[in-house]
Amino acid sequence: MEKELFLHDSYLKSCRSTIAEIMENKVILDQTIFYPSGGGQPSDTGIIRQGSHLFHVVKVKREHGRIVHYLHDATHLKPGSVEAELDWDRRYTFMRYHTLLHVIAGHLYNTFGALAASNEIYEDRARIDFKFEENVPEAYFSHFENEIRQIIEEDHPVTTRTLPREEIAKIPGSIKTIVNLLPASIQQVRLVAIQGIDEQACGGTHVRSTREIGAFSIVNVKNKGNNIKRVEVVVKT
Numbered sequence: 001m002e003k004e005l006f007l008h009d010s011y012l013k014s015c016r017s018t019i020a021e022i023m024e025n026k027v028i029l030d031q032t033i034f035y036p037s038g039g040g041q042p043s044d045t046g047i048i049r050q051g052s053h054l055f056h057v058v059k060v061k062r063e064h065g066r067i068v069h070y071l072h073d074a075t076h077l078k079p080g081s082v083e084a085e086l087d088w089d090r091r092y093t094f095m096r097y098h099t100l101l102h103v104i105a106g107h108l109y110n111t112f113g114a115l116a117a118s119n120e121i122y123e124d125r126a127r128i129d130f131k132f133e134e135n136v137p138e139a140y141f142s143h144f145e146n147e148i149r150q151i152i153e154e155d156h157p158v159t160t161r162t163l164p165r166e167e168i169a170k171i172p173g174s175i176k177t178i179v180n181l182l183p184a185s186i187q188q189v190r191l192v193a194i195q196g197i198d199e200q201a202c203g204g205t206h207v208r209s210t211r212e213i214g215a216f217s218i219v220n221v222k223n224k225g226n227n228i229k230r231v232e233v234v235v236k237t
């Protein structure tokens with residue numbers, strides 16, 4: 001299986017790879033820095049360079065367990081080695097959004113026991129839905145943004161570890177709920193922790209510590225019925 005370099009170092013902006021397979025406009029590399037879309041985070045884009053030829057990576061998807069890079073045009077691409085390079089500004093923005101959603105999820109779980117139901121990151125905004133067990137007074141959300149900002153400014157480190165699935169059942173908190181939804185074939189689970197705030201099973205890309213999330217605003221908290229609330233955020237670029 002190809003090496004997923006973004007799991008070990010989300011700050012790698014380029015790498016040298018060897019082509020494993022070319023299928024029309026799609027290519028598989030022996031190792032990649034390109035994050036395939038998943039978990040609400042869009043795929044990376046960027047370029048693959050081979051000699052004097054430049055190939056634009058327009059999307060990246062996980063298909064049958066392999067990471068498939070879709071090129072705008074793969075004419076002239078040949079087996080051998082390539083240089084891969086991310087559209088870094090786009091990826092870094094997703095890392096900030098993604099980590100911000102973890103902070104919000106951790107804080108709402110710690111405060112109300114609310115569980116994140118789903119989330120989606122776009123280029124210019126993100127949203128995350130929560131199921132609350134109780135009716136939260138609307139007044140709470142007037143200082144919600146300040147609470148999140150305080151956590152960001154406290155600069156909590158973001159770390160990862162990988163544990164056997166059965167070990168995770170022993171960890172208190174909301175992780176179990178999520179891990180129970182993972183396919184049985186996944187026996188090793190990658191956990192992403194924001195020290196003192198949150199720990200979740202996640203295969204996405206994150207910033208190193210909360211202060212890197214930087215300036216943001218919570219633009220909306222919408223009622224979706226059945227004690228479900230949608231939190232919409234924007235990070236400033």
Ligand SMILES: [Zn+2]
Pocket residue numbers: 098102192202203204205206
């Ligand atoms: Zn994550």
